[in-house]
Amino acid sequence: DGGITQSPKYLFRKEGQNVTLSCEQNLNHDAMYWYRQDPGQGLRLIYYSQIVNDFQKGDIAEGYSVSREKKESFPLTVTSAQKNPTAFYLCAAGGAGAYEQYFGPGTRLTVT
Amino acid sequence: AQSVTQLDSQVPVFEEAPVELRCNYSSSVSVYLFWYVQYPNQGLQLLLKYLSGSTLVKGINGFEAEFNKSQTSFHLRKPSVHISDTAEYFCAVSVGTGNQFYFGTGTSLTVIP
Numbered sequence: 149d150g151g152i153t154q155s156p157k158y159l160f161r162k163e164g165q166n167v168t169l170s171c172e173q174n175l176n177h178d179a180m181y182w183y184r185q186d187p188g189q190g191l192r193l194i195y196y197s198q199i200v201n202d203f204q205k206g207d208i209a210e211g212y213s214v215s216r217e218k219k220e221s222f223p224l225t226v227t228s229a230q231k232n233p234t235a236f237y238l239c240a241a242g243g244a245g246a247y248e249q250y251f252g253p254g255t256r257l258t259v260t
Numbered sequence: 261a262q263s264v265t266q267l268d269s270q271v272p273v274f275e276e277a278p279v280e281l282r283c284n285y286s287s288s289v290s291v292y293l294f295w296y297v298q299y300p301n302q303g304l305q306l307l308l309k310y311l312s313g314s315t316l317v318k319g320i321n322g323f324e325a326e327f328n329k330s331q332t333s334f335h336l337r338k339p340s341v342h343i344s345d346t347a348e349y350f351c352a353v354s355v356g357t358g359n360q361f362y363f364g365t366g367t368s369l370t371v372i373p
Binding site for chain 1 (some may be wrong): 269292294296301302303304305306309311350352354360361363364365366
């Protein structure tokens with residue numbers, strides 16, 4: 149069954165703790181993306197990676213970090229420096245020639 | 261920078277009535293255009309896309325959209341909506357081959373029985 153998996157679906161953390169969100173794809177796409185979604189603001193790009201071992205900051209990268217050690221995996225760490233981390237996080241994948249991006253089911257992070 | 265404007269944040273419509281969700285983008289260069297649907301607490305699902313060719317594109321669930329280059333618009337339409345169409349709809353634009361997307365802020369479609 150092909151697609152993008154994100155885990156967990158819901159995540160709760162205390163303020164000041166780092167947390168890592170998982171994203172795995174078996175679509176064999178080169179590019180992967182992390183978006184943040186807040187009510188009324190649409191999707192905002194956090195980080196993206198076009199190839200293994202390389203990634204670029206998106207529009208709202210402050211307080212986040214990523215790694216791309218494998219083509220299939222693109223984990224996102226929400227650090228304690230992120231001032232307002234509570235949000236819905238979406239991972240996507242796409243590739244040259246594929247044009248569209250394919251999305252995972254999302255992780256809802258709540259920090260209190 | 262590219263921008264995408266979805267003119268209506270909320271659209272209520274009665275079941276079996278037609279609906280149009282509006283989308284305008286800023287770029288004057290060649291673009292690829294997309295509409296996605298999102299059900300509560302889920303990811304985005306592709307409804308349809310315009311890459312080239314015919315300006316009227318058909319997608320899943322009976323939706324269609326028309327690309328208008330002169331008006332830089334890509335409005336989404338459905339002739340008769342169902343309760344199950346209640347969801348958030350996002351318009352997106354990709355410029356060039358970099359595969360970076362720009363999303364609108366979304367339109368919440370509510371179908372009223």
